[in-house]
Amino acid sequence: MTTKAVTDASFAQDVLASTKPVLVDFWADWCGPCKMIAPALEEIAEELADQVSIVKMDIMENTGVPGDIGVQSIPLLVLFKDGKPVAQKLGAAPKSQLKGWLESVL
16 A cells, blocks of 8 residues: 545545544655655555555645644644544654654554
């Protein structure tokens, strides 16, 4: 399983209504750190596929949800459980740190 793109229109169904925790990567094409962590997130998505879904939202193409939840800096990772944000991590980090953080909040 790889990461999936979500939009303002699909966010409620893909994230809020999910029965499994969902990690949302808020990113933009012009963001260097966002591009740096993308391969790590792809690997983590495969490694933890049975525990969590990882999705990506381009904040330039989708302004509604990021505006509603107050995204001010990227990359921003927000973990949703039962339709609610329960944890977030701002900025780029090595894969081991990203995975360790995610496993600690799942």
